[in-house]
Amino acid sequence: MMMKHRSHPLWKAFVVHRISGLALALFLPIHFIVLGLALEGAESLNSALRFSELPFVKAAEVFLVLLLAVHLLGGIRILILELTQLSWDQRALSRSAFGLSVAIAGIFLWSAV
């Protein structure tokens, strides 16, 4: 079945928002487990934090920042649409949100290396 009706920026913005949300939901339990290690003592937490210094974990963090930024800014775009009467161009807003998210992830990468 042809899916050409989905080939417009706002459908892609929906997919990015949905996938980033699901990915963040999967990340959150890991985040809480790591935080919970502090209850077991400094060494448990420090070993987890040392793990986070590994290059591939750092690279994953950049992706995580991208997910957070894209979900936050995409969410703000939807709130502007649904909670205000501002008739801003949604396509331009979604492109701006994505561009700003990439820039934020880029700044995080730049500061990490």
Added chain:
Amino acid sequence: MKTKAKHLQVTIDRFDGESHYQTTHEVPTRDNQTVLDVVTWIQQHDDPTLSYRFACRVGMCGSCAMNINGEPKWSCRTHVNKVVDSGLKLTISPLRNMPILRDLSVDMTQFFDKWTQAVGYFVPTKTKDDPLPAILPDSRDRAKANQSIECINCGICYSACDVVAANDAYLGPAALNRAWTLMNDERDGGSKERLEAVSSDAGCHNCHSQHGCSTYCPNLLAPATSIAGLKRQTLLNVLPWGSRDD
């Protein structure tokens, strides 16, 4: 020397009431040819059993809507040279999200029933003996109603909507757009009943703001914006200090 006429390679999704299949047709190209011209040529010259709908042929009635190369469009207002590439291939299928009656003709009963479910009809507050209310063309509500009033019920937004595809009960962009138009009609008295209808399980809060409706509306309306207005109004309605989206 006479040059050989170019031919379109047209594939049509067919349904005979029992089985789905495809037929292919070679259709000679013409200047300023529309997809409706193509379908009509096929019915008149190649396959008289092909079923499709049309009426006005000029983009006023909306009855010739179909999926053209995977996108919902009015076939009468879609020029072939705008939708085919150098391979001259054209794929035509019926609108999505509605039961197919035969070939390119779909059953729009549920589509129109949903207009009624969304209280997409005018609820008068005055009788014929009362004076007509004076509504200034540039008044705030009239301007808001204006944004979505030109819907001609063609079903393109409904076909483009993936939420309707996923949730058969969802009222859909056309019915909700109509509901929002009436919410902004100063003469209408059905707001309370309408807000209850559109905030039901199948109502406006199902919308994922994918904007397929606004992207494909041939009348350049923005049902997604209308649905956002309904969401806002239903939210204001449950807040103690909010009653009107002003």
